[in-house]
Amino acid sequence: MTVSEAIHALTAYPVPKGTVSLICAGRGLQADGELVVGRAWHLARADLYMWLAKAPNIREQEVAISFTSDERKALIREANSIYDEHGESGGERVGYVGENFNLI
Numbered sequence: 001m002t003v004s005e006a007i008h009a010l011t012a013y014p015v016p017k018g019t020v021s022l023i024c025a026g027r028g029l030q031a032d033g034e035l036v037v038g039r040a041w042h043l044a045r046a047d048l049y050m051w052l053a054k055a056p057n058i059r060e061q062e063v064a065i066s067f068t069s070d071e072r073k074a075l076i077r078e079a080n081s082i083y084d085e086h087g088e089s090g091g092e093r094v095g096y097v098g099e100n101f102n103l104i
Contacts, residue, residue, distance in 0.1 A: 001034070001035045002031065002032050002033060002034060002035060003024055003029045003030065003031050003032070003033055003034075003035050003041070003044070004017070004020050004021075004024070004031040004032060005035075006035045006041075007020050007023065007024075007031075007044065007045075007048055008020065010045065010048060011048070011052060012065065013052055013055060013058075013065055014058070014065070015048070015051070015052075019051060023044050023047045023048055023051070024044060026044075026047065027040040027041075027043050027044045027047065028040055029041065029044055039086050042082050042085070042086060043082065043083070043086055043088065045079075045082060046078075046079040046080075046082035046083050046086075046088075047079070049075045049076070049078050049079035049082075050075070050076065050079045052067070052075050053067070053072045053073075053075040053076045053079070054072075055067070
């Protein structure tokens with residue numbers, strides 16, 4: 001299985017070929033290369049999940065593919081979990097800082 005095929009296998013959403021190529025290039029992977037599961041692959045998965053979290057809902061004739069707000073949040077959580085596991089930050093964190101958060 002190629003890296004591109006593996007990325008497309010992660011979702012039913014129609015991810016453009018160019019997006020897959022950019023995700024792969026950003027992680028030093030060859031989209032048409034053989035899949036080797038390792039750090040770069042896992043980070044590419046996280047990048048895809050972040051992309052999906054921001055992807056528009058689509059509808060074509062009788063077929064609709066959409067994400068609820070909860071599904072988008074779950075994609076971001078999964079991506080951040082992968083980033084954390086591999087020592088990277090996802091940049092999509094939002095949270096309560098503390099009692100005096102306005103003073104920061």
